[in-house]
Amino acid sequence: MTSRIFLKLILGVLCILIVALSAVDVLASRVAEANYRETLTRELEQKSRMLALILNVDAAEKTAATVRELARAAGGRLTVVAPDGRVLADSEADPARMENHRSRPEIASALNGESGSSIRLSPTIGHEFLYVAVPCPQGALRLAVPMVTMAAQVNSIRKRLLFSTALAFLPAIVLAAFFARYVSSKLGRVIYYAGELARGNFQARLEAPGSDELGILGSKLNETAEKLQKMFEELQREHQEMEKLELIRKDFVINVSHELRTPLASIQGYTETLLNGAIDDPLYNIRFLEIIRQNAERLTNLASDLLTLSRIELKSQKFQFASYYANTLLRDGIDSIRPLAEKKRISLQLEGTAENAEIFCDAKAVHQALGNLLDNAIKYTADGGQIVVGARPAGPPAGPPAFYQLFVRDTGGGIPVEDLPRLFERFYRVDKARSRDLGGTGLGLAIVKHIARAHGGDVHVESELGKGSTFSFTLPVHDPGSAEVMHLQSPLTVS
Numbered sequence: 479m480t481s482r483i484f485l486k487l488i489l490g491v492l493c494i495l496i497v498a499l500s501a502v503d504v505l506a507s508r509v510a511e512a513n514y515r516e517t518l519t520r521e522l523e524q525k526s527r528m529l530a531l532i533l534n535v536d537a538a539e540k541t542a543a544t545v546r547e548l549a550r551a552a553g554g555r556l557t558v559v560a561p562d563g564r565v566l567a568d569s570e571a572d573p574a575r576m577e578n579h580r581s582r583p584e585i586a587s588a589l590n591g592e593s594g595s596s597i598r599l600s601p602t603i604g605h606e607f608l609y610v611a612v613p614c615p616q617g618a619l620r621l622a623v624p625m626v627t628m629a630a631q632v633n634s635i636r637k638r639l640l641f642s643t644a645l646a647f648l649p650a651i652v653l654a655a656f657f658a659r660y661v662s663s664k665l666g667r668v669i670y671y672a673g674e675l676a677r678g679n680f681q682a683r684l685e686a687p688g689s690d691e692l693g694i695l696g697s698k699l700n701e702t703a704e705k706l707q708k709m710f711e712e713l714q715r716e717h718q719e720m721e722k723l724e725l726i727r728k729d730f731v732i733n734v735s736h737e738l739r740t741p742l743a744s745i746q747g748y749t750e751t752l753l754n755g756a757i758d759d760p761l762y763n764i765r766f767l768e769i770i771r772q773n774a775e776r777l778t779n780l781a782s783d784l785l786t787l788s789r790i791e792l793k794s795q796k797f798q799f800a801s802y803y804a805n806t807l808l809r810d811g812i813d814s815i816r817p818l819a820e821k822k823r824i825s826l827q828l829e830g831t832a833e834n835a836e837i838f839c840d841a842k843a844v845h846q847a848l849g850n851l852l853d854n855a856i857k858y859t860a861d862g863g864q865i866v867v868g869a870r871p872a873g874p875p876a877g878p879p880a881f882y883q884l885f886v887r888d889t890g891g892g893i894p895v896e897d898l899p900r901l902f903e904r905f906y907r908v909d910k911a912r913s914r915d916l917g918g919t920g921l922g923l924a925i926v927k928h929i930a931r932a933h934g935g936d937v938h939v940e941s942e943l944g945k946g947s948t949f950s951f952t953l954p955v956h957d958p959g960s961a962e963v964m965h966l967q968s969p970l971t972v973s
Contacts, residue, residue: 487658495647502643503636510635511628515608518628519595522610525552526593526621530614533558545569554623555607559585561617577601579620584611588618597625668696675703678710738780741773783921786846790928797840797932799957804837804869804882805830811848812867815856822861829868837869837882837953839933844953847929848884850922851949855888859946863889872952881935885950892943901939902927926951934958 529548549556549569558567563580565573579585587594588611595610600622608628611620674682683700748766757763789795805828812826819826837844848867855865866887871879893901900906905920926949927937935952 487661488655491651491654491658495651499640499643499647503640506639506643507632507636510639511632514628514632514635518608518623519610522554522608522621522623523593523595523612525554526610526612526619529556529621530612530619533614533616533619549621552621554621557620557622558614558616559589559611559618559620561589563589566616579618582609582611582620584609584620585618587611588613588620664693664696668699672699675699675706681707738777741776741780744773745770780921783925786925790925790932793932795843795932797843799838799840801836801838802841802844803833804835804884805833807837807839807841807844807848808867808869808884810841810845811852814845814849815852818853818856819865822856822859822863824856824859824862825864827864827866829866831869831871831882835869835871835882836955838955838957839953843929843932844884847926847951848886850926851886854922854949855886855890855947858890859888860890865889879955881952881954883938883950883952885948887946887948889946892945893939893941893947894943895941898939898941902937923949 529552533544533548545556545558545567546569556567556569557565557579559579560566563578563585565576565579567573568576580589583596584594591613593610593612595608597606597608599606606625607622608625609620609622611618613619681703683703748770752763752766756766786795808828808830812828816826852865852867859865867885868887869882869884872881872883873879902923904924906923923937930937930951930953934954937949937951939947939949941947
């Protein structure tokens with residue numbers, strides 16, 4: 479690529495130089511010819527005047543002999559013309575045979591007392607001559623030189639001029655070669671880089687583009703590549719997100735269908751059994767109706783959790799944020815779940831933080847998140863077990879805490895390590911059969927995660943098989959999105 483560009487540039491420069499040299503040849507030849515003709519005319523005029531002084535005789539015979547000698551000395555053809563136009567003497571021809579010259583323009587000027595010149599074909603010799611005539615005592619004296627001689631001199635001057643011009647062009651050719659090499663190298667890199675962009679290699683960059691026009695072009699291409707790279711990465715992320723969302727959607731549809739099918743099948747089966755006569759059987763009708771009620775309640779809980787999760791994910795859930803005392807939120811959560819804990823003789827303990835510790839949150843949403851964690855803890859904690867509900871500062875130990883961590887610790891059977899990363903996914907269950915038997919929808923932990931993240935916090939789980947589990951989520955102390963709320967902390971604090 480670079481070699482082709484270099485060759486084209488060199489050929490272009492050479493063509494320009496050839497055209498320039500041709501123009502110099504044409505123009506300079508004309509100027510040289512005109513200057514040489516003018517110089518020769520003046521020189522012939524001067525020689526003619528000198529010859530007119532020398533050739534001041536009366537006898538024609540004597541004049542003819544002298545004319546031939548003087549013509550050889552002057553290097554031209556010498557002619558003497560009488561005032562009436564007759565040729566008195568000529569160095570090249572017999573005067574008697576020559577026609578009257580009074581009509582010749584240079585002779586006419588000389589007979590009128592002025593010098594004259596003209597270029598024309600000689601009828602006597604048959605060659606083109608430059609004629610110069612001046613007045614003389616005999617009438618007019620004319621000196622002529624053949625144009626062939628002048629043309630030879632002009633050609634000699636032209637050759638020397640062309641040779642000198644060609645020598646002067648040599649440094650220009652060398653400089654043009656260096657320039658062509660420089661330009662072709664940079665242009666070749668730019669073209670190659672543009673090809674890389676066309677092939678989709680947006681990570682490539684043109685190094686050291688420079689500050690000239692090609693450098694500016696290279697810089698613009700680098701900027702274009704950066705923008706294309708960002709757009710490509712964004713499209714890749716969006717594509718990955720779309721694929722992920724599509725997988726989530728498919729998984730969601732499958733899970734919802736499965737979760738709905740089980741209770742609906744149970745309701746349909748027991749309903750058909752009752753309609754087929756079991757409704758009159760006192761041993762089974764009440765038990766079948768209780769099973770139908772439990773499955774209907776399960777469907778209601780599933781629908782409620784799906785609506786809650788959808789509202790949070792779509793950011794259509796309206797949160798009422800304010801500052802609340804952390805210990806108050808924990809006590810409310812314990813009180814709401816205490817009847818279920820007492821049925822299983824599970825001990826509920828509060829591991830509170832400072833009494834003045836405040837959390838900026840939606841109390842109803844936090845109550846739901848705590849309720850989901852406590853409900854799971856009771857379901858998976860054996861009778862006579864223990865559940866600890868507490869709060870502690872989260873974040874760097876230095877300075878006032880920016881977040882508080884609310885946690886629920888139980889003494890259940892624990893969770894395998896490989897299941898921990900997926901616990902907060904929708905419909906994910908460690909023990910699917912047991913979870914359904916306990917009435918879980920599989921959405922409780924996902925709702926806790928979305929509530930925490932809607933508050934600017936996150937969720938965490940720690941567990942060890944046989945020793946229980948600890949689920950926690952963080953909540954901010956102040957409004958992370960509005961500095962003005964910080965001035966309203968005391969008035970908004972709810973006991």
